[in-house]
Amino acid sequence: MKKEFFIKGGNKQMAGDEAPSKLFRHRQVEREGVAIHVVTGGTEQKPAILFLHGWPQNWTEFEAIMIPLSENYHVVAIDLPGIGDSTTPLISNDKRNIAKYVRGVVKELNLIEPTLVGHDVGGQIVYAYLHAFPGELARAVIMNVAIPGIDPWSEVKRNPYIWHFAFHAIPDLPEKLISGNLSDYFAYFYDAIAAKPGSISEYARAKYVEAYTRPEALKTGLEWYRSFPQDEKDNMNFKDSISTPVLYLRGDREHAILENYLRGLRESGLHKVTGRIISNCGHWAPEEQPDEVVSVLQEFMASGDGSLKNGENR
Template identity: 55%
Template sequence: MNSSDNTMNPAVFLHRQLTVDGVFLHVISAGRPDKPALFFLHGFPENWQAFEAVMSGLCNDFHVIAMDLPGIGKSGKIASSDKRTIAGYVKGVINALEITDVTLVGQDVGGMITYAYLKSFPNELSKAVIMNVGIPGVDPWPQIKQNPRIWHFQFHNIPDLPEALVSGKQRTYFDYFYNTIAAKPDRISDNARDAFAEAYTSADALHTGFEWYRTFEQDEKDNVITRENQIQTPVLYLRGEKEYGKLDLYLDGFRASGLVNVQGQIIPGSGHYAPEEATDEVVTFLKEFMTETKK
């Protein structure tokens, strides 16, 4: 199996619209409902399809689930984009699906939501995976914010201006990120890039994507409040080899924040968009993590 040519066996995906607190959410699933569930949460500037190839690689052994985050793609918008609020909607989806053996897998903003879920609903998840992201208020967050390579944090935080400049140019703007923070930009196909741009076409969706950054200050406050909560849930932190920053700094920050059962792995040759850049490797890491002794 070679992730570079997307030769994974195609999965049969079930698409549905679930209602959580009056909001329609686009939820996608495949695989075996009798098996443990892996629930994938995408980041910026992507939608659920960021995990499509990974889900195809896991669906023979697990119940795989993904969603368009609230406000993105085919999911309805919500009033606030802070990560604790979004985690509440993720919990609503889990409850609606009536699944109990759940591992959340979050990439980028999805990783922030996974962390918020762990802290908001302690020890409810079977396991959790956080991938290629720093967490607001958790070391090394101060260094991340000061890194000039992360210029877009400040730009996206400006009210209204990003929407005005990016509207109608989503594909061009998003391509910048795929081409600069991926180690293997060619692994993010033109079709995928078109789909991601389409998911942010509406004014509400584009606004939602930038609001994820504008709520970082609230996320920091929420995460400081919950820092003392000791979380026993096994957590795997995955980081691309070509990502900026040392893995151990992130692991130390997680442990100091109360994740007492966290381990880390480097994804060889990958940059920020590991589910597409290193599909096979991500599938392998997830399978290994899922088959480890449960809590």
């Protein structure tokens, strides 16, 4: 069941603090008792791109790239279950379970030739979707993230700069320490792992804090990390071969060795994966370099086999 409505008022802005956008429609889609906030733009009869956000963000992180892409595609973004205006928390937040609800959105909206694009945790959900529902996506894009249980995951977990993996995995304590201080806590990550501090706009930061202010929302975001052990088991148990074209993106300031990630993805069954490095970019690619991300996505979408002219940049 879906309920469609338009956001009232003329103050809605893009993530980059630019002119207000009236291109998007907002609705609630209900699947198995879970209400999911869905944002759409473009023409429904065109091939669809569905965007899944990461932590600590919501659908707003894709706003600046959805606007140009809406000219040629049916663009869709959601607040992941439990976050922002998707107010129903899930009992389990492992990525395979979340993928089931994402699939519900795809089916409910009757998306044409769906391409699933995930950033950060959203990328982990894309990976789970590919294996849980093989052959259902036209294409998939995974941005700025390592996949639990897939090389080089063990190396990533040992990196002292991602101390928050272990901190967020502690039951209850993070909620007690950071609730009421979300703005400062989130700002640390927005600046520390960006190529240039300040790349995430004040408008977007305010939207993200708002999206996690409810105790249930804050807990949901942290549960994504607490579910990593289950994600590892699920991902390592996948044995199927996936023929869906997949694009893997990283920022050059993340200092990731792209080939190591591509090798792990191929060994896990993604046989049509190609990679690209986004220049002058840290972890927040859709907001740090929206024009380049749009360009790469357009090239990927236009390619029948998912290949890129300058793929696997290192």
